[in-house]
Structure formats: C-alpha cells, structure tokens
Amino acid sequence: MLIRRETPADISSIRDVTNLAFKDGPEAPLIDWLRADEGWIPELSLVEDGVLGHVVCTRGYVGDVPALGLGPIAVHPSHQRAGIGSALMHAVLGAAEARGERGVILLGDPGYYARFGFRLASEFGITPPDPAWAPHFQARLFGDVPAGAFRYAEPFNRL
Numbered sequence: 766m767l768i769r770r771e772t773p774a775d776i777s778s779i780r781d782v783t784n785l786a787f788k789d790g791p792e793a794p795l796i797d798w799l800r801a802d803e804g805w806i807p808e809l810s811l812v813e814d815g816v817l818g819h820v821v822c823t824r825g826y827v828g829d830v831p832a833l834g835l836g837p838i839a840v841h842p843s844h845q846r847a848g849i850g851s852a853l854m855h856a857v858l859g860a861a862e863a864r865g866e867r868g869v870i871l872l873g874d875p876g877y878y879a880r881f882g883f884r885l886a887s888e889f890g891i892t893p894p895d896p897a898w899a900p901h902f903q904a905r906l907f908g909d910v911p912a913g914a915f916r917y918a919e920p921f922n923r924l
C-alpha cells in the first residue's frame with residue numbers, strides 16, 4: 766500500500782471518499798474550509814494512492830502551544846478493515862513527529878486509536894472545547910505540551 770501527500774488532482778476524490786465514509790456529513794466541507802485556512806499544513810494531508818482513504822492534521826493549540834488536530838480521517842466503506850486507516854495513521858503520525866510537532870489531538874473511539882499510542886487527553890490535563898467530549902478526546906504527545914485547553918483550527922468552529 767502506498768501513502769502519499771494529496772495533490773490538487775485528488776481534491777474531488779477526497780471529497781467523495783469522505784462523503785461516503787461519513788454519509789454526507791459536514792466532514793467533506795470541513796476539509797475544503799481547512800484547505801483555505803491558515804491552519805492547513807500541506808505535508809500533513811495524506812491519501813492512499815488510489816484515494817480510497819484520506820487523513821489530515823491541521824494547526825491547533827493547547828493554550829498558546831502549537832499542536833495538531835487530527836481529522837477527519839476516512840476510508841471508503843467498501844475498503845474498510847483492510848489496513849488503509851492504520852497505514853494513514855502511521856504515516857501522518859510519523860510525518861508529524863518528523864517535522865518537530867509536539868503532539869496530536871483527536872476526537873474518536875479510544876478502542877481504535879489506543880493502538881496508535883493515543884491516550885485520553887485528560888491524562889495530560891488537555892481539555893476539549895466541549896467538556897462532553899472528554900471520554901473520546903485523545904492525545905499522542907511527542908514533546909512537552911503543558912496542560913491546557915485545546916483549540917482546533919478555526920473552521921472546526923463552523924460545525
């Protein structure tokens with residue numbers, strides 16, 4: 766399996782795979798808004814080579830300290846449970862650590878993300894924008910991140 770950065774030619778396929786995985790939720794428009802936002806980091810928007818899956822991390826902050834918000838991540842429903850999501854996760858986490866990022870934050874099922882080294886963000890004193898998210902709010906830290914409130918890139922506020 767080949768994982769690589771997105772190119773302009775992939776944008777429409779990313780929209781399609783995201784809409785299929787999230788059943789036409791707000792995630793596909795969110796990716797387009799993020800792409801136009803200052804929090805977009807081109808080297809952290811990755812696809813499976815045939816665009817059967819996509820993941821993106823964007824600039825967020827824990828207090829004043831830069832960190833990454835991971836998501837959306839989506840795999841084509843007909844190709845889930847074949848390792849594409851795991852490959853995307855390993856690739857984006859490796860890329861994030863290699864560029865010197867201090868940590869990655871996400872909202873998701875701990876049963877899935879624990880395998881990639883995520884722990885509940887509350888263990889690090891990192892709090893979500895909505896306290897109700899706490900049981901699903903997770904962090905994988907590479908460096909020193911102080912306790913504090915996490916905020917995603919601005920387009921997440923439009924959801």
Ligand SMILES: CC(C)(COP(=O)(O)OP(=O)(O)OC[C@H]1O[C@@H](n2cnc3c(N)ncnc32)[C@H](O)[C@@H]1OP(=O)(O)O)[C@@H](O)C(=O)NCCC(=O)NCCS
Binds near residue numbers: 839841874
């Ligand atoms: C979540 C998602 C990205 C995983 O991608 P994938 O390619 O199916 O994942 P992989 O094949 O690498 O891993 C599958 C493994 O994860 C497990 N898994 C998948 N989703 C899971 C979940 N929500 N909770 C717990 N385990 C999960 C599967 O049981 C499988 O484990 P197994 O191989 O031991 O059976 C994909 O299912 C998807 O696009 N889902 C819809 C969109 C979504 O929910 N995105 C994440 C929002 S946080």
